[in-house]
Amino acid sequence: MTTVKEREKIQQQFQERMNEDELLNCMRCGFCLPTCPTYIESGFQESHSPRGRIALMKAVVDGLIEPDEDVERSLNMCLGCRACEPVCPSGVRYGHLLEEARDIIAQNKKHPLFVRIIRKMVFNGLFPHQNRMRMLTALLGFYQRSGLQSLVRRLGILNILPKHLATMEKVLPNVPTWKEMNDRPQHLAPEGTKKRRVAFFTGCLMDTMFMETNDATMKLLQLAGCEIVIPPGQTCCGALHGHSGEKNDAKELAKRNIEAFEQLNVDYIITNAGGCGAFLIEYDHLLKDDPHWAERAKAFTAKIKDISAILVEMEFHKKGLSLPEQIVTYQDSCHLRNVMKTAHEPRLLLQSIEGVEFREMKDADRCCGSAGIYNIVQPDMSMQILDYKMEQVKKTKATTIVTANPGCLLQMKLGIEREGLSEHVRAVHIVDFLLEAVKASQQQTNNQIQKKTG
Amino acid sequence: MISNEIKQKLIQIVGPENYDDSKAGRLAYSYDATPQFQSLPDAVIAPRNTKEVSEIVKICNEYRIPIVPRGSGTNLCAGTCPIEGGIVLIFKHMNKILEIDEENLTVTVQPGVITLDLIQAVEEKGLFYPPDPSSMKISTIGGNINENSGGLRGLKYGVTRDYVMGLEVVLANGDIIRTGGKLAKDVAGYDLTRLFVGSEGTLGIITEATLKLIPMPETKKTMLALYEDLEAAARSVSAIIANKIIPATLEFLDQPTLEVVEAYAQIGLPTDVKAVLLIEQDGPKEVVERDMKKMEQICREQQAISVQVARSEEEANALRTARRSALSALARLKPTTILEDATVPRSEIAKMVKAINEIAQKYNVKICTFGHAGDGNLHPTCPTDARDRDELERVEKAFEEIFAKAIELGGTITGEHGVGVMKAPYLEWKLGAEGIAAMKAIKQALDPNNIMNPGKVFAKSTRKRVVVTR
Numbered sequence: 001m002t003t004v005k006e007r008e009k010i011q012q013q014f015q016e017r018m019n020e021d022e023l024l025n026c027m028r029c030g031f032c033l034p035t036c037p038t039y040i041e042s043g044f045q046e047s048h049s050p051r052g053r054i055a056l057m058k059a060v061v062d063g064l065i066e067p068d069e070d071v072e073r074s075l076n077m078c079l080g081c082r083a084c085e086p087v088c089p090s091g092v093r094y095g096h097l098l099e100e101a102r103d104i105i106a107q108n109k110k111h112p113l114f115v116r117i118i119r120k121m122v123f124n125g126l127f128p129h130q131n132r133m134r135m136l137t138a139l140l141g142f143y144q145r146s147g148l149q150s151l152v153r154r155l156g157i158l159n160i161l162p163k164h165l166a167t168m169e170k171v172l173p174n175v176p177t178w179k180e181m182n183d184r185p186q187h188l189a190p191e192g193t194k195k196r197r198v199a200f201f202t203g204c205l206m207d208t209m210f211m212e213t214n215d216a217t218m219k220l221l222q223l224a225g226c227e228i229v230i231p232p233g234q235t236c237c238g239a240l241h242g243h244s245g246e247k248n249d250a251k252e253l254a255k256r257n258i259e260a261f262e263q264l265n266v267d268y269i270i271t272n273a274g275g276c277g278a279f280l281i282e283y284d285h286l287l288k289d290d291p292h293w294a295e296r297a298k299a300f301t302a303k304i305k306d307i308s309a310i311l312v313e314m315e316f317h318k319k320g321l322s323l324p325e326q327i328v329t330y331q332d333s334c335h336l337r338n339v340m341k342t343a344h345e346p347r348l349l350l351q352s353i354e355g356v357e358f359r360e361m362k363d364a365d366r367c368c369g370s371a372g373i374y375n376i377v378q379p380d381m382s383m384q385i386l387d388y389k390m391e392q393v394k395k396t397k398a399t400t401i402v403t404a405n406p407g408c409l410l411q412m413k414l415g416i417e418r419e420g421l422s423e424h425v426r427a428v429h430i431v432d433f434l435l436e437a438v439k440a441s442q443q444q445t446n447n448q449i450q451k452k453t454g
Numbered sequence: 455m456i457s458n459e460i461k462q463k464l465i466q467i468v469g470p471e472n473y474d475d476s477k478a479g480r481l482a483y484s485y486d487a488t489p490q491f492q493s494l495p496d497a498v499i500a501p502r503n504t505k506e507v508s509e510i511v512k513i514c515n516e517y518r519i520p521i522v523p524r525g526s527g528t529n530l531c532a533g534t535c536p537i538e539g540g541i542v543l544i545f546k547h548m549n550k551i552l553e554i555d556e557e558n559l560t561v562t563v564q565p566g567v568i569t570l571d572l573i574q575a576v577e578e579k580g581l582f583y584p585p586d587p588s589s590m591k592i593s594t595i596g597g598n599i600n601e602n603s604g605g606l607r608g609l610k611y612g613v614t615r616d617y618v619m620g621l622e623v624v625l626a627n628g629d630i631i632r633t634g635g636k637l638a639k640d641v642a643g644y645d646l647t648r649l650f651v652g653s654e655g656t657l658g659i660i661t662e663a664t665l666k667l668i669p670m671p672e673t674k675k676t677m678l679a680l681y682e683d684l685e686a687a688a689r690s691v692s693a694i695i696a697n698k699i700i701p702a703t704l705e706f707l708d709q710p711t712l713e714v715v716e717a718y719a720q721i722g723l724p725t726d727v728k729a730v731l732l733i734e735q736d737g738p739k740e741v742v743e744r745d746m747k748k749m750e751q752i753c754r755e756q757q758a759i760s761v762q763v764a765r766s767e768e769e770a771n772a773l774r775t776a777r778r779s780a781l782s783a784l785a786r787l788k789p790t791t792i793l794e795d796a797t798v799p800r801s802e803i804a805k806m807v808k809a810i811n812e813i814a815q816k817y818n819v820k821i822c823t824f825g826h827a828g829d830g831n832l833h834p835t836c837p838t839d840a841r842d843r844d845e846l847e848r849v850e851k852a853f854e855e856i857f858a859k860a861i862e863l864g865g866t867i868t869g870e871h872g873v874g875v876m877k878a879p880y881l882e883w884k885l886g887a888e889g890i891a892a893m894k895a896i897k898q899a900l901d902p903n904n905i906m907n908p909g910k911v912f913a914k915s916t917r918k919r920v921v922v923t924r
């Protein structure tokens with residue numbers, strides 16, 4: 001609930017801060033409607049469409065309506081997947097409008113006390129501090145390894161949680177130990193001749209909970225002939241903050257990251273999480289009004305590249321990898337596709353593996369409903385979207401679902417679990433899958449050599 | 455305003471989940487794709503079937519509540535802007551394809567079906583539904599029928615009107631009538647089907663439609679002719695028609711349009727030429743080959759600097775999709791995009807293109823032109839800023855002159871976008887006072903209380919205005 005006073009302030013800030021030209025740029029043609037997951041899943045409600053949301057934002061600016069609960073609900077229901085952007089002929093940057101609107105609302109609304117405490121803890125106390133992320137992950141590791149997890153599951157303690165959260169607990173990856181997390185490389189030499197010098201953006205979740213995937217990423221980069229620098233000064237990308245209306249925090253994190261990377265003299269800064277990459281690649285927008293940082297941010301964003309894109313550039317798809325026969329499908333990471341414009345490369349890589357029968361699922365480019373913390377704060381819509389997604393997955397008969405972002409990966413695992421498919425279907429990050437192919441191919445060559453020599 | 459008593463009655467019909475009078479809900483249906491028009495309805499109602507529509511209409515008729523039927527709100531004449539309040543009726547539940555009749559070659563649909571979904575569904579059965587407005591990805595059949603929409607394939611195959619065989623309509627008094635049917639011939643009484651086509655929701659609510667299908671053409675070819683001279687491109691259009699060739703598609707895009715479309719589509723469109731024609735022919739292979747050759751020759755005779763044939767269906771489709779995005783892509787130039795729909799006989803197209811350019815220069819406004827040149831239907835479009843009153847006045851004057859020129863050349867003020875509120879003040883130019891009177895008599899007979907989409911088609915005032923609404 002917002003009070004009258006809060007609403008007035010929100011409205012005033014909408015008028016001051018929203019980019020009116022961008023709002024006017026929407027000519028209301030509706031071309032974006034068929035791609036919006038919330039428009040579709042809400043049973044075609046205009047207020048849950050991009051055109052409707054832009055109209056609502058504009059109406060608040062114009063003073064036609066107040067920013068009441070319904071307006072807020074419409075904005076909260078948005079996944080932020082930005083599928084509406086590449087299809088917009090007018091080039092409306094919806095994501096920027098949404099971010100600004102959410103920031104205004106979040107900053108001027110008094111959340112209930114417990115929400116405030118949790119937000120403070122997560123946004124300021126946890127994500128910007130890699131050591132604390134490690135600590136938390138270590139605790140999770142302790143929970144998983146000590147037998148506590150199986151005890152908790154046996155006692156059914158998690159039944160007090162909403163069903164999708166309880167399932168979520170099941171799909172969390174087996175996390176690394178405290179020692180493993182603290183023993184991270186800062187520089188790695190290429191295997192073979194050096195063709196590129198790159199920096200690796202590790203990400204906070206990726207370097208803790210999904211550390212194996214980070215290791216696989218670095219391994220692939222080495223194999224592709226990249227020298228890798230991993231600057232220890234880097235921090236969380238700030239996406240979570242930016243998308244949740246904590247823009248100032250996001251800016252601070254951005255500056256720390258720019259500082260950490262700008263002196264490294266590398267060709268690219270590589271990411272392996274679509275969500276992080278898309279946020280990093282828009283640091284120039286985030287800091288555009290800061291004269292001290294705008295140029296530096298531009299130089300930084302020009303170097304951001306997703307792992308799939310560099311692997312294709314290094315012709316990794318011509319390596320002749322192979323895997324045991326399997327049907328594979330690919331779920332786009334929305335931000336990788338819609339913001340980083342990387343959609344073709346992951347598919348090319350997958351299709352290049354011998355033994356892989358790649359089957360495109362219908363609407364692979366539609367959001368899976370994970371969307372940062374969306375699946376926690378909007379569980380109903382999220383699960384409805386996921387159910388549609390799993391239907392499409394099932395139609396492909398794929399046994400492997402490949403994704404390119406940790407959130408999507410967890411959501412896919414959640415979907416598999418919900419559908420009771422965990423016996424025959426798995427979800428993997430693309431780099432883990434590629435490394436698997438590398439290893440399988442090496443094994444095969446070794447066997448052949450052994451056969452020949454033996 | 456809708457009193458609580460009436461609200462309860464309406465909720466009883468459709469259920470509370472299908473009645474929305476929240477501010478946000480109403481705002482989301484306060485506009486369509488027409489710039490500068492916005493007005494809140496009192497409620498938004500989503501009926502689930504024809505019976506519910508009829509019951510709602512009865513209540514509205516009794517209490518004189520305006521009804522604005524709405525498809526996807528992509529019309530460009532403020533046709534679904536609820537300028538007199540009342541209820542907006544949406545067809546999100548009534549969006550089923552009811553039957554594809556492969557023996558009679560018809561398809562029967564509810565009004566909320568998306569045009570492209572229909573086209574794809576019939577194509578799966580080897581059948582063809584030609585009307586393809588550029589908005590087909592989101593426009594509804596109900597909207598298409600009520601605007602009598604045309605598209606890229608209109609030149610050879612006609613417009614929506616040519617495919618509507620039968621309708622189910624709820625009249626303003628709540629009566630449900632059926633017009634026409636699957637019959638190839640039918641002269642029993644007045645042709646009410648045609649009356650409702652293009653009626654812009656002012657005569658009744660369409661709740662079902664039976665549409666004509668034709669067999670899928672065997673082959674199709676696509677090419678792009680490039681010009682250094684706008685009028686040469688326009689002359690080619692007339693020359694092609696005069697040579698007795700009816701291509702499936704004959705579209706015109708000028709340079710500024712090409713630039714913005716390329717910025718969006720990124721398919722390598724030429725942006726350094728003054729104009730292009732997008733030309734397509736379909737049908738039996740020999741005919742297509744022959745016509746394409748002939749048209750290429752005509753284009754070259756008219757000083758086309760190059761003619762490029764699409765090498766694959768993907769490439770051809772990319773060109774069509776790019777053309778369809780023209781209007782929305784132009785919107786990226788300036789905050790406000792004002793477009794017109796002037797249509798002239800095909801033989802006059804070069805004169806019209808010339809006039810548009812001269813008028814743009816005279817009033818010092820930027821006008822980009824694209825359109826269904828083969829139909830004589832051009833969309834001169836002006837990127838401007840509604841906040842710049844001075845420029846807007848000049849845009850206004852320029853468009854007024856464009857209208858006058860179109861009519862002078864034997865044309866009309868709107869070829870396919872409809873009258874709505876936008877063109878209402880101009881209707882008399884085209885029809886004359888007697889023409890308006892005849893139409894008003896029909897309206898009066900079918901909707902005596904003026905509840906069906908009031909304020910559309912017929913202007914309240916005779917004040918001329920094109921774009922300035924305040």
Ligand SMILES: Cc1cc2nc3c(=O)[nH]c(=O)nc-3n(C[C@H](O)[C@H](O)[C@H](O)COP(=O)(O)OP(=O)(O)OC[C@H]3O[C@@H](n4cnc5c(N)ncnc54)[C@H](O)[C@@H]3O)c2cc1C
Binds near residue numbers: 587604
């Ligand atoms: C980018 C763009 C490109 C376009 N290109 C073309 C084009 O190439 N050719 C063309 O002809 N038009 C074009 N249009 C205009 C518009 O898309 C068409 O008029 C389309 O048919 C409108 O469909 P809709 O579902 O959006 O209808 P709406 O805009 O919602 O409604 C249109 C009219 O139909 C009435 N209506 C809707 N449903 C019913 C019903 N069930 N019963 C009674 N009345 C009803 C409404 O009251 C209104 O008067 C374009 C528009 C845009 C934005």
Ligand code: SF4
Binds near residue numbers: 032054
């Ligand atoms: S596609 Fe772009 S211009 Fe069209 S309605 Fe959506 S956001 Fe607006």
Ligand code: SF4
Binds near residue numbers: 036039049080085
């Ligand atoms: S970001 Fe995604 S959910 Fe939000 S309006 Fe755009 S398409 Fe819809």
